[in-house]
Amino acid sequence: MFRIATWGESHGGGVGVTIEGCPPGLALAEPDIQAELDRRRPGQSVLTTPRAEADRCEILSGTFEGRTLGTPIAVLVRNEDARPGAYADFARVFRPSHADYTYLAKYGLRTWQGGGRASARETIGRVAAGAVARKVLAEACGVEVLAWVDRVFDVDAKVDPASVTRAAVEATPVRCPDPDAAARMTRRIEDARNDGDSLGGVVRCVARSVPPGWGDPVFDKLDADLAKALMSIPACKGVEVGSGFEGTRLTGAAHNDAFYLEGGRVRTRTNRSGGIQGGISNGEDILVAAAFKPTATISRPQETVDEDGHEVTLRAKGRHDPCVLPRAVPIVEAMVALVLCDHHLVQRGQCGR
């Protein structure tokens, strides 16, 4: 019901998204979207890639006098700082753990300029659409979606999902609301950059005030759609809902979430279900996590192969993030919001509420 289609490569005219199914009458203008794009864009701090693009968005359609029309909303962000020369040296080389080889295998040709469609610039469209989804959710049900960096490499944060705030997340460039952990994460990332190396970690996300009843019972379970949405983010290698992998180390008696009544409302005493039971929201906080591998782009020499069938050594010089986690935070929020918004509209259509 709330459908998005993104397009765009790191070279070419730009990147963008078309959003179909957005309810009419929603207040929407460029600044609503720009605010989220600014959180995603490179060059925000020393921790991220120095690619200095403003990433200015333009709403091309679907609004009139500051309100959505119900028709498709197209958003465009022009490419500005494309420097193909920076990639020319390894134009025919498959960068390890990148998509160069698989794109060629799939399509029979590829663009070597900055990753093409596999570039993280593609996520601009998602973040733009996520900004719209968040406004829909906030207006309809007061839903709030909030993510943060929960671990970088071996540095774990201590964060209470029930009380963490966006202000706390945004207080540090690393987007970790635990200030001690944030400081250690920052040092780890700077060390990795100095080593020509890179780091991964875990982003967690909570969605609050989701009413009970969202989600489909079988293939389109709310958690299944969230898993797909998160796994589709570049560099994501794992997804958890609620207790996740750790929950398998409890017995059923310890793991089950007991129901009780709170002012007539059905609640659970614990939330190992992560707010989802049988694929459907139960009214508790939605809790998910995503594991991001260390960035594939590193400055160290690497063994690899080129398109001409030679084994070669790659010495990359392109701009890159030593750690994508801080910039992944708004992307995770966007993907969670997109899934929730879709299920919200489906539920209203099928069940009338």
Add this chain to the structure above:
Amino acid sequence: MFRIATWGESHGGGVGVTIEGCPPGLALAEPDIQAELDRRRPGQSVLTTPRAEADRCEILSGTFEGRTLGTPIAVLVRNEDARPGAYADFARVFRPSHADYTYLAKYGLRTWQGGGRASARETIGRVAAGAVARKVLAEACGVEVLAWVDRVFDVDAKVDPASVTRAAVEATPVRCPDPDAAARMTRRIEDARNDGDSLGGVVRCVARSVPPGWGDPVFDKLDADLAKALMSIPACKGVEVGSGFEGTRLTGAAHNDAFYLEGGRVRTRTNRSGGIQGGISNGEDILVAAAFKPTATISRPQETVDEDGHEVTLRAKGRHDPCVLPRAVPIVEAMVALVLCDHHLVQRGQCGR
């Protein structure tokens, strides 16, 4: 392109699946499907629920003289051993960590007989469709999909994904190909049953001989679709591809999969990517894992709430599995095969190979 729709509750006429998009001319008859259903059905061993249904399948359409026609294949399995009386005692009680409450919240009514649509019987249709997908994959490209129990509670198995065989998996009722671990897992499960408790764990799966080039680059990444498919299995709370959560504890230099040439073919020296790069298969083994929480049905008394707004104590008497992992193995294989088969046909359509 390869689309399935399942239907059915634990009560009522039965459960089934319709498969659309299966290529024509494939040899297919009931025994191909029955063999997989027999691996999924209850009552196989002391480790599983004693519900004693034969789960006989009938192919209602889509084949002629032992070959698929290209038209929808409908498969029906009748319900036989429905004993609604066994559920009458807690007809109006929300079982903790089950879908009783969320179904009522979503639909405004629910069936209390054995879980209804949330019953694990729903997965019969998936396993039936998965059997067809596996035949398509095997004929077209020699793809083999193989899953096993890799951990139960705190018992880890040692398994080499590159060499594990189906015979080794099927050698023990717990479907763990490491015999020592299998023996310990079995004891753990029997202990849990005796305690009225339940256990969870991890199933891993490998898909071999998948050619490079399957998968879409953005939302329908091969790993994203696998994550959704696995997370849609009842009781799944986490999904990994390749190095997963553990991979985030390596730096990029240690994590990247170096390319090399093997007889002219591009290979990777390690497989932390799990056979997927940029959402597209790279020709290495596809590696995924799924975390299953401990079964929500336990025999111990539990605090909960009923439909009439009372806090009550639930003392369940229904039949149940103390550990779903062994029976989850064929379901995991089915879901992986379904995703691969779909991407195989999409790739053939879009790229002509």
Add this chain to the structure above:
Amino acid sequence: MFRIATWGESHGGGVGVTIEGCPPGLALAEPDIQAELDRRRPGQSVLTTPRAEADRCEILSGTFEGRTLGTPIAVLVRNEDARPGAYADFARVFRPSHADYTYLAKYGLRTWQGGGRASARETIGRVAAGAVARKVLAEACGVEVLAWVDRVFDVDAKVDPASVTRAAVEATPVRCPDPDAAARMTRRIEDARNDGDSLGGVVRCVARSVPPGWGDPVFDKLDADLAKALMSIPACKGVEVGSGFEGTRLTGAAHNDAFYLEGGRVRTRTNRSGGIQGGISNGEDILVAAAFKPTATISRPQETVDEDGHEVTLRAKGRHDPCVLPRAVPIVEAMVALVLCDHHLVQRGQCGR
């Protein structure tokens, strides 16, 4: 949102349909569906094929205690009177204007028993699903869908779409509510049967009480979806909405539907738009028509070709309808109801009403 998938061939275990997205809580039992199937089935009168199947339906899932659960509703009708021997004589012959040749061209193999998937038996699933859609529409908005035979060959009926009733339609076996025309149509059909020939004609359909606002503005216009739905009925070769082809013989000044107010409600003085403007319902009666070619199965000898590459003469002996129009009436109603029901749910989802 309201999605159906049908399956089944004229041979094999049966035919059926799965309905996804039906709102929960709707009163539904087999007789609701059977009543419509009885209008579709062969052997109702001398005008239709003597194939004597009861076409008994069974609801396999999706209901509980007489109400829909919101989960998929599967309906099964067994094949009973399959007499493959009747088709053996022309097993390898392409019947002219049938789908024998195109199925073989598409799939590389085909079943020759009674038309296989191209058999009109496939429409059983549509009529079953249409019965459910009509109940949803009637309960939600009082929508009524009513079709009739408007022309057979050269016999035109005089029917006022605004006042025609189902009783008048069902009063004659030919389902034409103009009794004089019905009598002449009946004679024409009997003559055609005696000649070993067949006739086509036009079915018209009105949907009343559709509220304004249903339909999507571009590709999924309400009229576009209706056109697809009608054209997908076997033997349909043309579709009209509102003034259709005849409307092109008026100028704009004569064709436009002037708006006026009736008790505060916006109405149109004429209804050449057929209740749809810009792809969206305007609150007036929805008016559509479908042209059905003469039945391809005739008893006269016909020139054709066989699978072995020979030119041959076909002398058919199978059972057939000399005119499908009377039986097409419930199918047209079903297809119109399915489209309307889907747009009803989409509108409720997207626009909240």
Add this chain to the structure above:
Amino acid sequence: MFRIATWGESHGGGVGVTIEGCPPGLALAEPDIQAELDRRRPGQSVLTTPRAEADRCEILSGTFEGRTLGTPIAVLVRNEDARPGAYADFARVFRPSHADYTYLAKYGLRTWQGGGRASARETIGRVAAGAVARKVLAEACGVEVLAWVDRVFDVDAKVDPASVTRAAVEATPVRCPDPDAAARMTRRIEDARNDGDSLGGVVRCVARSVPPGWGDPVFDKLDADLAKALMSIPACKGVEVGSGFEGTRLTGAAHNDAFYLEGGRVRTRTNRSGGIQGGISNGEDILVAAAFKPTATISRPQETVDEDGHEVTLRAKGRHDPCVLPRAVPIVEAMVALVLCDHHLVQRGQCGR
């Protein structure tokens, strides 16, 4: 498989389309698309609206060095000549037989500037995508799609679908390949303009060299998809395939297309099936027709209603086409090409050819 999404209103930043599923490696640049847009745009001749927009297209993504990448192709056309002042006079008035009232009924708000999303400018995206589809079809199978104006009001053309050429169609501004009829049509249109009135008519289209086997047998029949595609064009009120409505005036013996062999290839002696049997192409020319009502915008005073609940008289002054038929020709071709291209890719995916 070949999916398009259009966006854009007559006001705002522009209109455009995103094309997903286009095969990689196709030669494609802006002139390929511009040539078709130039056929669609206003101001080509005295017969069409004087709105003088160049409608310059820009390919924003999906190509590299003149070839398609297999990734989404986004095409943008800026709005240039938007003159909202021209519409201010009837900003709150429902234009008869336009979509003003239905958009307001659906969405609760609307833009009154030039029709918004209901403007014919929306079809720019379709024509752009159709240009890509035609290139895919031409390269893959040599398919040619060709439409022409077959009737304006009461002026019928004599055209042989088997031999008509694009040069003959483009020889007159009215796009009718019968020069006598074209001259009379032109006069009729000029008379209508002088009267402040408008005319409709019929566009026919042939698709040549479509191989047998394209199309799905039930809901997504090739003819059903064509019917939807054509009916979705603004002002279309009727669709025919092959013999259409006139075919219902023949008996089965006269209507059936006899098969014969031509150099080993199965052919039909007549083509009343319009190249489609059982929803699947049979290798003969695909033949379709679309009826377009007279343009709703006329200069004469009309009775209507405004948003404030008053009955008013509308005296329109906006620019308009007295007859949309000539400009509908490239739109019809585009829609036919889009449907064929989709089925081509589906067939290659499912059946491997």
